[in-house]
Amino acid sequence: MTSVNAMEEMDTAERDRTSEPIGCADVRLPAGLLGFEHLKEYRLIARPGEAPFCWLQVKGHPSLAFVVIEPFHFLPDYQPDLPQPDVDFLGLHSPEDAAVYVIVTVSGPRRATANLKGPIVINRRTGLAKQVVIANAAQYSVAHPLPVSANAD
């Protein structure tokens, strides 16, 4: 994915509050996210000290963001079954083309859940992405608890 500098669109308050991103990429979701169909342009941002979490930030609205994570960090055997129309839409030719992230709901320093039914699948080559309702959604939870450490600040 194209690496770009995210700081140019961050306002001053945002810059003061956050460390400089260590990684950043443009992500296009032409269909938006479910419930946010009108928001189509995002930046995927990794900040120091926050791995393995990343931010999916709405372009032009730096304060609107989703926390995301690659599910394989906490669930190595997660096997999202992508419907063929979605594979075609995203232009995925091999499994390596796809980056898979799930959206995290942070309820506090000791509770966070991940939505495993609707992962965000990104074509690494093009940045084209979609929130895919996986064909095997029935096997997974929309609020899978993350094994966050109890001694977090």
Next chain:
Amino acid sequence: MLILSRKAGESLVIDGRIHVKVVRVEGDTVKLGVLAPADVPVHRQEVYEEIQRSNQAALTRQSAVLPKLPLPGATPPAPVHHQTTKQL
């Protein structure tokens, strides 16, 4: 709401581009086939609404303090002695 009767094998056409076919009726379950352009998302309503609610709960308006997630990947993986499975 428009209500139409259809038999197994019969279809509806919506907007000239979305075809909904009754494939089979088994007891209280109706199997539908949907043929729609790639830009028309089709979802089971309950799954769609569940994910929609989850997305709305997940949206943060400011950079929240993130919890710490101990990473198994932070320690080097155990050595693999032999690997016969093909990697895709």
